[in-house]
Amino acid sequence: MRVVxxxxxxxxxxxxxxxxxxxxxAGYTRGEIPDYQMAAWLxxxxxxxxxxxxxxxxxxxxxxxxxxxxxxxxxxRKVDKHSTGGVGDxxxxxxxxxxxxxxxxxxxxxxxxxxxxxGTLDKLESIxxxxxxxxxxxxxxxxxxxxxxxxxxxxxxxPADKKIYALRDVTSTVESPNLICASIMSKKLAEGIDALVLxxxxxxxxxxxxxxxxxxxxxxxxxxxxxxxxRVVALITDMDQPLGCKAGNSLEVEEAVEVLCGGGPEDLRExxxxxxxxxxxxxxRTAGVxxxxxxAAEMIATGRARDKFRxxxxxxxxxxxxxxxxxxxxxxxxxxxxxSPADGYVAGTQCEHLGVACVVxxxxxxxxxxxxxxxxxxxxxxxxxxxxxxxxxxxxxHYNCDARxxxxxxxxxxxxxxxxxxxxxxRPLVHRVIGE
Amino acid sequence: MRVVxxxxxxxxxxxxxxxxxxxxxAGYTRGEIPDYQMAAWLxxxxxxxxxxxxxxxxxxxxxxxxxxxxxxxxxxRKVDKHSTGGVGDxxxxxxxxxxxxxxxxxxxxxxxxxxxxxGTLDKLESIxxxxxxxxxxxxxxxxxxxxxxxxxxxxxxxPADKKIYALRDVTSTVESPNLICASIMSKKLAEGIDALVLxxxxxxxxxxxxxxxxxxxxxxxxxxxxxxxxRVVALITDMDQPLGCKAGNSLEVEEAVEVLCGGGPEDLRExxxxxxxxxxxxxxRTAGVxxxxxxAAEMIATGRARDKFRxxxxxxxxxxxxxxxxxxxxxxxxxxxxxSPADGYVAGTQCEHLGVACVVxxxxxxxxxxxxxxxxxxxxxxxxxxxxxxxxxxxxxHYNCDARxxxxxxxxxxxxxxxxxxxxxxRPLVHRVIGE
Numbered sequence: 001m002r003v004v005x006x007x008x009x010x011x012x013x014x015x016x017x018x019x020x021x022x023x024x025x026a027g028y029t030r031g032e033i034p035d036y037q038m039a040a041w042l043x044x045x046x047x048x049x050x051x052x053x054x055x056x057x058x059x060x061x062x063x064x065x066x067x068x069x070x071x072x073x074x075x076x077r078k079v080d081k082h083s084t085g086g087v088g089d090x091x092x093x094x095x096x097x098x099x100x101x102x103x104x105x106x107x108x109x110x111x112x113x114x115x116x117x118x119g120t121l122d123k124l125e126s127i128x129x130x131x132x133x134x135x136x137x138x139x140x141x142x143x144x145x146x147x148x149x150x151x152x153x154x155x156x157x158x159p160a161d162k163k164i165y166a167l168r169d170v171t172s173t174v175e176s177p178n179l180i181c182a183s184i185m186s187k188k189l190a191e192g193i194d195a196l197v198l199x200x201x202x203x204x205x206x207x208x209x210x211x212x213x214x215x216x217x218x219x220x221x222x223x224x225x226x227x228x229x230x231r232v233v234a235l236i237t238d239m240d241q242p243l244g245c246k247a248g249n250s251l252e253v254e255e256a257v258e259v260l261c262g263g264g265p266e267d268l269r270e271x272x273x274x275x276x277x278x279x280x281x282x283x284x285r286t287a288g289v290x291x292x293x294x295x296a297a298e299m300i301a302t303g304r305a306r307d308k309f310r311x312x313x314x315x316x317x318x319x320x321x322x323x324x325x326x327x328x329x330x331x332x333x334x335x336x337x338x339x340s341p342a343d344g345y346v347a348g349t350q351c352e353h354l355g356v357a358c359v360v361x362x363x364x365x366x367x368x369x370x371x372x373x374x375x376x377x378x379x380x381x382x383x384x385x386x387x388x389x390x391x392x393x394x395x396x397x398h399y400n401c402d403a404r405x406x407x408x409x410x411x412x413x414x415x416x417x418x419x420x421x422x423x424x425x426x427r428p429l430v431h432r433v434i435g436e
Numbered sequence: 437m438r439v440v441x442x443x444x445x446x447x448x449x450x451x452x453x454x455x456x457x458x459x460x461x462a463g464y465t466r467g468e469i470p471d472y473q474m475a476a477w478l479x480x481x482x483x484x485x486x487x488x489x490x491x492x493x494x495x496x497x498x499x500x501x502x503x504x505x506x507x508x509x510x511x512x513r514k515v516d517k518h519s520t521g522g523v524g525d526x527x528x529x530x531x532x533x534x535x536x537x538x539x540x541x542x543x544x545x546x547x548x549x550x551x552x553x554x555g556t557l558d559k560l561e562s563i564x565x566x567x568x569x570x571x572x573x574x575x576x577x578x579x580x581x582x583x584x585x586x587x588x589x590x591x592x593x594x595p596a597d598k599k600i601y602a603l604r605d606v607t608s609t610v611e612s613p614n615l616i617c618a619s620i621m622s623k624k625l626a627e628g629i630d631a632l633v634l635x636x637x638x639x640x641x642x643x644x645x646x647x648x649x650x651x652x653x654x655x656x657x658x659x660x661x662x663x664x665x666x667r668v669v670a671l672i673t674d675m676d677q678p679l680g681c682k683a684g685n686s687l688e689v690e691e692a693v694e695v696l697c698g699g700g701p702e703d704l705r706e707x708x709x710x711x712x713x714x715x716x717x718x719x720x721r722t723a724g725v726x727x728x729x730x731x732a733a734e735m736i737a738t739g740r741a742r743d744k745f746r747x748x749x750x751x752x753x754x755x756x757x758x759x760x761x762x763x764x765x766x767x768x769x770x771x772x773x774x775x776s777p778a779d780g781y782v783a784g785t786q787c788e789h790l791g792v793a794c795v796v797x798x799x800x801x802x803x804x805x806x807x808x809x810x811x812x813x814x815x816x817x818x819x820x821x822x823x824x825x826x827x828x829x830x831x832x833x834h835y836n837c838d839a840r841x842x843x844x845x846x847x848x849x850x851x852x853x854x855x856x857x858x859x860x861x862x863r864p865l866v867h868r869v870i871g872e
Contacts, residue, residue, distance in 0.1 A: 003606075004605075004606060004607070004608045005608075007479075007607060007608035008608035011479065011482065011483065011608055011609075034471070034472075035470070035471065035472035035475075036470075036471035036472045036474070036475040036603060036606070036607055037475070037606060037607055038472070039471075039472040039473070039475040039476040039479075039607075040475040040476065040478070040479045040607035040608060040609060042476070043443075043447065043475075043476045043479035043480055043483075044479055044483070044608075046447065047447065047479075047480070047483045047484070048483070167472060169440075170439075170440060170472070170473060171440070171443060171472055171473055171475075171476035172440045172441075172443035172444040172447055172476060172480075173447075173476060
């Protein structure tokens, strides 16, 4: 088997066999196939596409490039949720304890912030002492003790994905639905889960700006998951404005705790219940999604989800008291309001720019090596459709350093569209459900 | 300027500016841009194409990656010919002395055999002592002394092409008309020529099997040459059967000498006159192609072309006596005939396989490191349309080693199509002329 022949076939829109795809993935992971050949193949895949069978085989080959976890000895069903990323999306912090409190196991391997979008690991690390770098043995111990554990990708999990992702990043081959699907699904299916709920974002703050692209990716992931014997559902959800009212690492932990305590903003609370409900349903914990939603609400109302969050934090080395005293989380030294330039209604936001403003403040990374300031971020006072008077705060900037404040403020000012009349319709939170 | 952005733009079928293309070529040649980024860009170029302006800029950037020769102090016009390669194509060996004898300068930088196709350098090296590795100073001296010099690509000429070509070879990005055009034209235009005649082959023994592909490449090269201020004409010529009656390095020198002495096979002689005629015309030596053809024929009839060939060989260190005593060329120890399996007419050949048979005998390279046996090859006794009786020789194999004789013989046997009736029409030698 010669790599050039496999590149040529894909270049000419042909199909590769299972053996050929496995040869490519294994050879590249072992360093036997050079970067330049893989780069040419990835570009050919991006431009020529893959069949559903090829995609499932690629995902499987990447999955089996490393260890796969096996929690089949633990009695409950294992479920997880994955979001394609957005601004203010802290649902994992709420859902993980809710679903674990409800009796399912949640072995969650999460990511860091990427571009304008935040990452669960960065948010968790704003909790003093919280350790996301557990070994796989510790991961199992925490999971079996409290029903949930939250870690980052380890060297043992899908090393092929790690290597391929790094190459895609520098060869402009990131934006391929097939390669995105294989990357996400290979990592998630290595977790040893029975079912997966996908939150595929669409709108100005999502990676998939157009709903049709989000739907296409969601369908690919559901189909790939099913081909590998997993129950998978995807919710296409709105990211045309930030989710909830806070963006920034410790601010988002704060807001997640508000929801776990029965409060928090309506949209965030609603989406958490919806996603948790599907996890309960797919995990066979409830007969249907409606019942799942009741169970999720009950876990919050009874305080059991909040207790579970304390337990997770404690088992992963963090300061569990933050759940009751969010003042213990890092806070920025300064705040400043961004006022509305006119009377009217918030007609829309350029949501990605609000995420970029957080990065500019230091809440995210511009280069991989950058460190993160957990305290900075934005608090939003007006959602789309809300009325606002000239001079009233649209949002408050939490910052520690003057250096790039002006840049962040300008991004935010340009992000809000204020119009004299109330927008005729607002986008629904959940656009559609795909896969069941 | 970021390489990923340039890859992305081409990936999305966008256009790159002059500065961006120059940045890519210069950065890659200096080793500042890694192979994997160039590989991704090349695949995007292959699949998305280039505008005419981009192609001219790419060619120019590759041309200027190294030294360009300047013979403007020499009084006569400088012209060259380039062939895209085929089986038995020894026209350069005839044309170079014919055109130099006719008063133009021919600074010819040629290539080695590639795949099933032979290379001028390999053929010249079958002449004992002939040195194709002249320095650029020696190249100039030979050229100014006798009006012609024949060398291989040096490290100084278009180093970008050398590096890019090596990468294309291992990333399945060879078959892009744009990249083929830039590769050929950047080297040819570095020769300091005023005009170029292209011999673009089409048919079963050519790289461009389909005439439309040959025409497309020819048009790209003519347009690119014109954009760079050169007179360029392309002849689309037939390669559905070997050119002339001999293939193999010293056998082809022998046949070139036959033509220079006024003999040789009709098709080879005719094509040499045609190509030389266009060189005389483009070089302003004759008023029109018809007059150029007369001049070329005269150079052969008077023996001046043959004298010129002797002079070139002598100046490049070779044994000039081979022109009068071809027995001094290396000859294979053994010969064996391949008989016709039936009475009938030669209806066609799988010409590429005849070229591969030469490679199998040792006359070409299967890997770059392979050495060449100059003596082996094939002598063809029947051309397409010729009548043949069962058992009569279709061709004679000249070989030195039994090891792979059977494989070569099988390739040859399968290459000839013998049919009971005479083929209704034979393909013309010159299909079309493009560019003037």
